[in-house]
Amino acid sequence: MPTTSTTRSAKKSTRRVKKGARSASKKTTGGAKRATPRVKKVTRSAARKSARMTTKTASRTRKRGSQASKRRGSAQRADAIALLRKDHREVKELFRRYRRLGAGATTRKAQTMERIVKELSVHAAVEEQVFYPDVKAEVRGTKRLVDHALDEHQELKENLAKVQRLEPGSEEFEATMRTIMNDVNEHVKEEEAELFPKVRQAKSKRELQDMATVMRTAKNAAPTRPHPKAPSTPPGNVIVGAASAVVDRARDAVRGAIGSG
Template sequence: MSTTQDTDVIAVLTHDHREVEQMFSELERLGESDVDRRRQLTEKVIIELVRHSVAEEAYLYPAVRELVPGGGELADRELTEHAEAEQTMKLLEQTDADDPDYEILLGQLMSVIRTHVREEEGELFPRLRDNATPEQLAELGHKVQAIKKIAPTRPHPAAPDTPPANKVLGPFVGLVDRMRDAVTGRGKD
């Protein structure tokens, strides 16, 4: 049985951040030499980032709006960063790993995500922790973990990013994405 701290939304999302950073570090170590591994690892990064973003948009940001003074402005800034990252991920998916633009797009994605992580961990998470109960944080953590299992795995820049539309369309889009991934083998090592 997990403890409240294990499912605390901040712990869950921070763990996601560390996993993505590990993949970024591996991509940086690979350099441009191993094109197939770069593409494979980039696909894993995109899958994780999309699931993470969907979870934040469905549950974290609405909670920040509700619980944190000035949370609406904070959530709006984070959603803008998500939109920028999603556009970059879409372009990255459409670019061959040996194309010179691939390296530029990958660098842009890493920069945007690293900035986003610093802001969330440095400002948003502490403010949420100060304004939410441990029970609220645990409940949010459970919801985030659940939606990540059914969330889309590909960027959909035109999809809604706020409730209720994202909660209704997300699982359906996620099912379609996972079916496409199964057929193509995308995201498998």
Template sequence: MDAIELLQHDHRRVEQLFRDHRAAASVTQRRAVVELTVRELSRHAALEEMALYPPARKVLADGPRRIEECLSDDMAVKKLLLALDRLPPGDDREGELMTQLRREFEEHVREQEGELLPELRAHLTPRHLAELGRRIDRARRGAPTRPHPNAPDHPPALTVLGPVAAAYDRFRDRLQGRPST
């Protein structure tokens, strides 16, 4: 899969998690879906920041401004993810936070799939997109699984500190008994 296909696949997976959360029959099931959502969206944001945004910044018209807007939107999502990650199971705020997160994510998907990704496909060669896809696939294993709103979101600091955050996240995940992916 090329980079765009991989990111769209991530979008579909997260959309399914929101449906799973609404359909969950118990506090335990809802909490498990929240934890998966936090992990998938944290990882997705990190992958975009590492692999998608740098070439988009370079090749798209008004790329730097547009990517700064994306990063600002990503920050709002990371703050919601952090709030969800810190909630105890069964907390009354969970439903409201998941609704806010779903709305932010739906806007993210509309902007990316409606504008950013098609424009990138028009500006990058299939070979470049395939290479970005391989980079995303490799980076996925080492991407953070929790939100880090205060971490750098631009290379090279992101490239250096992202794996450190990811290792810390995996350690925390093991301590808390969260499944690894």
């Protein structure tokens, strides 16, 4: 009968639907069961990775911080010889800059010459006021070297004063600049090869660091121009140097104001 057949077919269909639903639910549950540990594993691995990255970043930051503080510390505690060597390197860099300028670059030549004169005047004053007198009095076997260095400083100051009076780019200007650069290179070679090693051997790190502190103060108050007629040894150079420095720095300030105006 059609009704019974329809009912049976409907029941069959209901059973198929239930079975399908059970199977789907099983698959889903099974799938979910397998997926959960994988998700946990991925999450744990990501967490571990992130922790590793955080540790690495923190360690890198700490390392950078300690390197920066070391640099700050070493700059603050640089010793007298390190400071003088740094000045030497800076002056040599100015010489290189000067030599690279073409024949027609007279304005740049004049500006670079003024920088060279200033750096060398300050450096010479610091050596004469602080380094040489201390070394000569306390380090055995340096008297001859210091006296010779003072003679060379005197000659240098005369040439620095002379070049400032000459016409930039003129033959005499160029010749005087060449003499200054050659003489300073030779003087620096002698200081670094003969005088500095004796001082480093005789003085403790602490003594040289203390001397550097005095030198920094002297540098801030040193004359910025050559004064060949002024005394080059204490106490005259300290007294006259202080007075000259005031005048030089006032003139530098006026020149700077005119230049920037």
